[in-house]
Amino acid sequence: MTMINLDGFFKSAFTVDNVIFGFDEGDLKVLLIKRGEEPFEGQWGLPGYFVKENENLDQAAVRTLEELTGLRKVFLEQVATFGGVDRHPSGRVITVAYFSLIKINQYTIQPSSIAQHAEWVSIKDAKNLAFDHGDILKACFNRLKLLVRTRPVGFELLPPKFTLTELQHLYEAILETDLDKRNFRKKILSMNLLIDLDETQEGVAHRPARLYKFDKKKYDELLADGFSFELKESRRKIAEHLQN
């Protein structure tokens, strides 16, 4: 049997770039690296790693995420591949972008050298990134917006126990819009995907809110029955938004 010989074809270095989202203090954040060397020294960039000869792309993404955050088994999904000829000044490097959602308070700084320069940056402040990382971040943020409306991934960003207000703020941060409190609660609660823990917040200087957790078991059951999680943004509010 004759096989294709790959020697004659162009080969490129390739990396995975991780867009790691977290949510803290009502603000959606990304874990960025302050670059300590050229190119783009001093600028923010995404954590990126060369893929090894013997590992799959997904494996590389999982491995590097763990090296950086210490976390395993988090939400992680491939988004897109960026392969512009001139995207890397040192030569051709094709990068596969992954995005992940982590609970920011579970994040612990790791001993790896790159992690020393990692910082959570508000998505609003994540500008002027190195390479084409601005484009990559944008693609991942768009994907998150899309995903959050059709699958209950928001819970990946919240601590196990959360209040409805926190959940609403999360959605508002991701969708970049305001939501009506009563309608939001009605909608979320009507899905029966939250377990009311019969506990309340502690240490807040106001009426404490009830705590809920996400009922993953119930969701998996409903999924199997053809249920579709759908959380809509107000169309009117989108339209208003676009006018600004």
Place this chain on the structure above:
Amino acid sequence: MTMINLDGFFKSAFTVDNVIFGFDEGDLKVLLIKRGEEPFEGQWGLPGYFVKENENLDQAAVRTLEELTGLRKVFLEQVATFGGVDRHPSGRVITVAYFSLIKINQYTIQPSSIAQHAEWVSIKDAKNLAFDHGDILKACFNRLKLLVRTRPVGFELLPPKFTLTELQHLYEAILETDLDKRNFRKKILSMNLLIDLDETQEGVAHRPARLYKFDKKKYDELLADGFSFELKESRRKIAEHLQN
């Protein structure tokens, strides 16, 4: 300024694989290649091409699509990248999957060697593909299903003049469900995105249907105003579907 030296890192060959959808005789089809050589000789595979040193991924996809179909300026979008270590028997080959939508009657067979073995295969019959092309096709089909509900891409698959029944059949083929004729028409026409051409079909052995064309100009205007094209599948029908 010190730069990273890429020589030390593993490099891989890169291809683009094209999932080219067409619609004909009420049936959604994919353009596949009957493989004339090992590996997977005799099986169907996606048209795939190595990416060149000096071209971007999108350029490679556009170029190869034209080489195969003779068509330029068609709908083309990157879907996902497949980089399993063992996906290609000859060595590491990472492939970036693109999907495109073409008007099947504009397709003309090209002189390229690969095009000689190209055939339109109904999506239902596209099984047992070479490599991981089955997974790739599935990913692209899922993306098409998603896209068709939120953007008016269906028209890319139809001839410039079409009947409402043809449009409905197209949606039914993509969404793999039945739609109610009256409700479908009501919904589509209420968007005001179709121009009634005041012409009718010819050469059919029954009452001829009116012909319409897609009003792209209007759509672009509406888009700018925050309009969102949204065509929903009946939830009940989805649920029924899942039970089968």
Place this chain on the structure above:
DNA sequence: TCGAATTAGTGTAAACCTTACACACTGAAA
């Protein structure tokens, strides 16, 4: 301990959208 501050929690009516459903019309072919 009282009042102010802060955030939590709740219901309804109107508008809008989606669904289910059946029959008369047109033109070609026999």
Place this chain on the structure above:
DNA sequence: TTTCAGTGTGTAAGGTTTACACTAATTCGA
């Protein structure tokens, strides 16, 4: 002239989304 095949049309019921404002619980400081 009848049959065949597919086109084209309306409505009522049910469900979803929207807009909107006040009372409840707790801490803090005076």
